[in-house]
Amino acid sequence: LLDLAEQGDVVFIGKVTVVGADAATVRIDEILSGNLDEKSVSVSPIHIQHCVGQSINFTVNEEVLVFGKKTNDKRVVVAAGGQGKLMLDPERREMTILAAKQILVIASLKENEKNEAMLALVRSPNEKLRSESHNYIISRLSHSELRNHYRDELVSLIRDADPEIQRTGLQGIQFVQAQDAISRMAELTRSGNLGVVSAASMALGQYDTQESVSALIALTTHQDPQMRIRACIDIDNSRRPEAKQALRELLDDKDPKVRAMGPRGLVYWLRRNEADDILPQLVEMLGDVDSEVRASAADM
Numbered sequence: 001l002l003d004l005a006e007q008g009d010v011v012f013i014g015k016v017t018v019v020g021a022d023a024a025t026v027r028i029d030e031i032l033s034g035n036l037d038e039k040s041v042s043v044s045p046i047h048i049q050h051c052v053g054q055s056i057n058f059t060v061n062e063e064v065l066v067f068g069k070k071t072n073d074k075r076v077v078v079a080a081g082g083q084g085k086l087m088l089d090p091e092r093r094e095m096t097i098l099a100a101k102q103i104l105v106i107a108s109l110k111e112n113e114k115n116e117a118m119l120a121l122v123r124s125p126n127e128k129l130r131s132e133s134h135n136y137i138i139s140r141l142s143h144s145e146l147r148n149h150y151r152d153e154l155v156s157l158i159r160d161a162d163p164e165i166q167r168t169g170l171q172g173i174q175f176v177q178a179q180d181a182i183s184r185m186a187e188l189t190r191s192g193n194l195g196v197v198s199a200a201s202m203a204l205g206q207y208d209t210q211e212s213v214s215a216l217i218a219l220t221t222h223q224d225p226q227m228r229i230r231a232c233i234d235i236d237n238s239r240r241p242e243a244k245q246a247l248r249e250l251l252d253d254k255d256p257k258v259r260a261m262g263p264r265g266l267v268y269w270l271r272r273n274e275a276d277d278i279l280p281q282l283v284e285m286l287g288d289v290d291s292e293v294r295a296s297a298a299d300m
Contacts, residue, residue, distance in 0.1 A: 001100055001132055002118070004067035005107040007079040010034030011067050012041075013088070013097065016058050019046065023075070024058040026066065032097075033104050034070065042075045043068065045082040063088040065100060092128070099128035112149075115141055119153050122168055134164070137172040147176055155181045163193040170199035174206065182207055186215035197222070198230050205234030213238050217246040225255040232258070232265040244269055251281055256290035263300045270300055 005011065011033040018025035023044040028036060043066060047054045058064070067084035068076040078084045088096060106117045118141070121133035137154075141147055155178055157169025166188060173181070188200040201219055204212045216238075219231035232250055235243050247269075250262035263282060269275035285297035 001067075001103040001128070002107055002136060004079050004084045005033075005100075005104050008034075008067045008069050008084060010036060010070050010076060011065070011100065011104060012036060013063070013065050014040075016060055016062050016064060019056065019058050019060055022046065026064060029063075032101060036070065036076075038074060043078055043085070044075065045078060046085075048082050057082050057085055059087075063090075063093070065096065095126055095128050099126050099132065102126075102129060103132060111144075112146065115144070115146060115150060119150060122157060122165055130164075134168045137168055142172045142175050147172075151176050151178055154178070155184075158184055158188065163191065163196050166191070167193070167196050167199045170196065170203045174199075174203050177206075179207065179209075182209060182212050186211055189215045189219055194224060194227065197227055201227070201230045201234045205237065208238045208240065210240075213240050213243050217242060220246045220250055225253075225258050228253065228255070228258045229261045232261045236265040236268055244275070248278055248281070251278075251285065256288075256293050259285070259288065259290065260292040260296040263296045267300065 010031070012026075012028050013030040013032065014026040014028045016024055017027050017040065023042045024046045025040055025042055027040045028038065043058075046056055046058045048057045065086040065088055066076065067079040069079065070076055086096065106114055109117060118133050118136040121129045122137065124130050124133065141150060151173070154169050154173040154176060157165050158173065158181060160166055160169065170185065170188065182204065185200050185203050188196050189204070191197050191200070197219070201216060204215055213235065216231050216235040220228055220235070222228050222231065228250065232247060235246065244266070247262060247265045250258055250265065253259050253262065263285070266275055266278060269278070282297045282300055286294055288294050288297070
């Protein structure tokens with residue numbers, strides 16, 4: 001919603017009355033932002049582009065929330081190439097409208113105020129606003145030049161009891177230096193929520209301490225092969241010999257996808273000429289029953 005709010009100058013709720021070849025007519029019921037003098041307005045584009053083609057995004061009689069830009073000829077161009085039209089599901093209608101109204105207020109704020117407002121929404125009772133906060137933290141705040149200013153707030157998220165908030169905090173803190181939170185990140189690699197475990201592994205990957213590497217090594221024996229693969233990726237920057245040994249053991253993993261990832265985890269060791277002792281094992285892998293494993297070993 002925030003992306004859409006920032007792209008347009010008019011936001012309204014209405015009902016679709018006509019769907020033509022290239023445009024739709026929407027009867028305006030409520031204007032949330034901007035100015036529209038008409039009781040109904042023509043909007044376009046009405047198609048959404050997909051990788052295999054396009055589809056019509058408007059249906060007669062549906063209630064919609066539209067983010068767009070008003071043109072000189074009293075038409076509205078739907079934001080984001082048509083993505084700025086949202087169908088209002090009756091069961092989620094009020095929640096979505098309330099979220100849109102709050103996001104429109106936040107969209108007008110300065111960057112630091114916007115960051116603080118979006119962080120505060122992570123614990124909102126409104127499900128849509130919680131989702132907006134999560135997306136903002138991981139896609140914008142974590143990559144912002146100001147991200148270190150919100151280090152303490154992000155650390156507080158990973159200390160929360162809610163797994164979804166923990167995951168948001170871990171993804172947000174991935175590019176922030178927070179050595180004093182390594183113990184908590186390591187603890188979360190033992191979570192029963194695999195999304196939290198994966199995010200904790202990625203967050204720990206930026207450190208090369210005994211505690212961070214020990215947690216990642218433990219993940220290389222996780223019962224879920226996807227978690228073993230995740231740990232293989234995140235431990236590959238470590239210079240610690242125990243990390244190298246853990247990666248070496250993955251070359252014999254029972255799951256072929258994990259075995260195929262093993263050599264890639266060792267690539268930096270090989271480039272530094274610090275993995276000569278592993279070369280015989282890689283040669284043996286050229287005869288593995290799985291073609292992906294053979295290809296991975298050959299690439300090294």
